[in-house]
């Protein structure tokens with residue numbers, strides 16, 4: 009792997025534990041609005057996945073995504089409320105619950121001595137930027153690309169084009185894309201001509217075999233790069 013000089017890391021559930029942050033934030037959100045329905049996370053998540061898919065397919069804007077996911081949730085629960093307002097409280101709590109994926113903090117600190125570390129994330133700028141700050145990640149990063157800021161999202165080639173520009177590099181062979189989502193990180197990276205490493209934390213069975221490497225713990229990446 010001597011050609012690899014640049015590591016493109018997905019952020020959510022690759023470096024930072026988004027599942028944890030989202031679950032805790034959802035509980036705080038319900039407390040904020042005095043609703044007792046903690047088991048309705050899956051209802052929210054269903055709508056959320058749907059609107060993110062629409063966003064990745066360019067069917068809705070990131071602005072619409074923010075409120076629509078909670079409008080869908082409020083509708084499903086039969087509650088009155090303003091999706092935009094719910095989204096705001098939820099995001100504040102996601103930021104407050106920033107936590108690393110096990111092993112990721114040490115890995116980034118170590119790898120940053122030998123590689124340029126880049127964050128390439130599908131997400132909202134008002135939540136991804138403060139989370140990077142809260143995790144004290146920025147000193148180790150060479151570039152940050154947030155889909156919301158560039159009006160393109162993984163797996164679209166345009167996203168990777170801008171990420172390469174942001175990274176200040178043109179040689180695709182110098183890049184390894186690491187992420188947990190087969191649909192956005194692996195398909196997108198591979199489609200753009202990058203080598204990919206799939207962080208399959210849940211040991212999911214996947215029929216598409218387009219990834220170059222597969223790991224089950226993020227710390228295993230060091231062994232692949234050696």
Ligand SMILES: [Mg+2]
Nearest residue numbers: 018020021188
């Ligand atoms: Mg991810």
